[in-house]
Amino acid sequence: MHLTAKVCIVGGGPAGFYTAQHLVKVSDVSVDIYERLPVPFGLVRFGVAPDHPEVKNVINTFTQTAQHARCSFHGNVRVGKDVTVEELQEAYHAVVLSYGAEGNRTMGVPGEDLAGVYSAKDFVGWYNGLPRNSELRPDLSCETAVILGQGNVALDVARILLSPVDILKKTDITQHALDALAESSVRRVLIVGRRGPLQVACTIKELREMVNLPGTRPEMEASEFEGIAETLKSLARPRKRLTELLLKAAIETPGEEELERRNRAERAWGFRFLRKPLEVLPSTDLIRAAGIRLAVNRLEGDGEGVRAVATGEVEDVECGLVISSIGYKSLLIDPAVPFDARKAIIPNTMGRVQQTAGLYCSGWVKRGPTGVIATTMNDSFDTARTLLQDIGKGTLDVSTVKPGSQGVSALLEKRGVKPVSFSDWEKIDSEETRRGEIKGKPREKMLDVGEMLQVARA
Ligand code: FAD
Incomplete structure (x- = not known):
């Protein structure tokens, strides 16, 4: 060679x-x-x-x-x-x-450009300090947020929206996101998917984190889980464990301790299945999102080949924040x-x-x-x-x-x-770590490329 x-x-x-x-x-x-x-x-x-x-x-x-x-x-x-x-x-x-x-996939529905509608990519970039998203300033003044998509990124976003700030402040989340989340009015997050409980795309670790998230309780529609328990026996192990956990959160009667925890919770989260976005509904001044119109689906076929088809029914959900988490590109x-x-x-x-x-x-x-x-x-x-x-x-x-x-x-x-160079990056790294230490977090990320370059070249 x-x-x-x-x-x-x-x-x-x-x-x-x-x-x-x-x-x-x-x-x-x-x-x-x-x-x-x-x-x-x-x-x-x-x-x-x-x-x-x-x-x-x-x-x-x-x-x-x-x-x-x-x-x-x-x-x-x-x-x-x-x-x-x-x-x-x-x-x-x-x-x-x-x-x-x-890039990110877009929903391709009317109202997607209204204020209060964000892609998960931008929202994640905002709380994680991606320079191009530092000015996003998402409006968190509403009570209900709808996330479209049921994968791990959707659950990350739901968790960040609902986590107690005391937990987040010990992480490397950006200060601007922490400040906005501390003021947030979001109390309820619905995680919407086209298909059913057996098709959710998240993994068990992320679901377990939602189920155990302090200060929150699950809020699901029991009717969406009809017939699911009966399928457990035929499922492959990872899907079976995931579905068992989902059923536990959704329909099982909780024990005393869990019941007490749920009763104390001030925030709620839930999956909504068999729903596809049709339109983001505007506020009366036509400027911001006030709700989302969803097509109600039913499933056809089974196993890997299961397909969601529209029933013709629609449902409107009131919400001021819509985050589409339907994939990067x-x-x-x-x-x-x-x-x-x-x-x-x-x-x-x-x-x-x-x-x-x-x-x-x-x-x-x-x-x-x-x-x-x-x-x-x-x-x-x-x-x-x-x-x-x-x-x-x-x-x-x-x-x-x-x-x-x-x-x-x-x-x-x-x-x-x-x-x-990498040693230039190490200067940025040390400065971010130093800034983080002052606040008791692993790092405080720099948000501005100009500032990064200045520190790198100092
Ligand atoms: P990237 O990580 O995107 O890296 C691509 C790099 O290329 C970037 O640094 C970008 O700046 C650079 N670049 C882009 N354009 C140019 C250009 N024109 N010139 C030069 N450079 C360029 N996986 C886990 O295992 N656990 C998790 O908890 C987890 N959480 C995730 C959360 C989110 C929100 C997302 C989106 C993904 C997560 N993943 C997680 C998946 C994981 O991040 C990916 O598998 C992995 O990052 C993909 O690596 P990549 O190098 O292909 O892409």
């Missing part, structure tokens, strides 16, 4: 770091990671809920990779704008696209890259971008925005293996000398772009 194969990775999230980790561990290639923001780790920093600190421990592994002698981090470089993918291909033997899914960042607009992924075979030698992909942009960090890890290791196989087979040419980061640095300098 050529001794100085140079690979660059676009995106400093889990996919980028896991791809880099495998490459530097099992071969002697050198790897440069280019990241749009001055700070690394993608959705581990900006997606994972603040009250899930244990999930963020992967940052320690990513840090070890970034500090590896043959790995460098170049933050504050937006590929597709500051440097093109073609220019990266000129400078490196291979380019791995790992830039995630920064990858975007095209450079016209030179093949892109499947329908599936919103880069078309690939085992991580090799179709019809483009030397171009690879990993993570959410490779397989779509689903799966946990461990799924992303496996998929990124697969892409790294594919790339190394191609070097081994000679189908990826590494025989010519490539300039690597030196070539890219020269281009960036000409364009007035100043990259942030």
